[in-house]
Amino acid sequence: MQTLADLADWAEQAGIPALAGTQATLDAARELRETLFRSFLAALDEHPPDLRSVSICQADNYGRLFLDRRHLRRWCTKEGCGNRAKAARHYQRVKARRAPPSHAIEV
Ligand SMILES: [Zn+2]
Structure with missing residues (x-):
């Protein structure tokens, strides 16, 4: 997810209606995604x-x-x-x- 268009595509696929397409929203979405990914990797270590x-x-x-x-x-x-x-x-x-x-x- 690199651009606002990527964010809009992701929001549509995730069923999130009317997500505001701003740089702040994009940054927050990327930060959330990276946090979730790190949590996912940690969970995989504990429970493969x-x-x-x-x-x-x-x-x-x-x-x-x-x-x-x-x-x-x-x-x-x-x-x-x-x-x-x-x-x-x-x-x-x-x-x-x-x-x-x-x-x-x-x-
Ligand atoms: Zn599918």
Whole structure:
């Protein structure tokens, strides 16, 4: 997260509505992220995770990881990535139905 646009993208993906895009907000978000990351690393030292439980979200281009002990989930969140993926599939199906057949002759 280097720019205000990155901050806006992150806030949208995290479901944080109307986050003020100022330099102070960006600095605070970066500081929070770094603090959380340091806490996460400390927790990993104390309680190493079972890496067999880690899955990769199928909706993300950047491979967001999440815990899924039974490997039954496709997305990190059903409400976020799951809904976006389902909406995209629905859009593609509707678009394909409306498209003229490839062998149609235009007049
Ligand atoms: Zn995801």
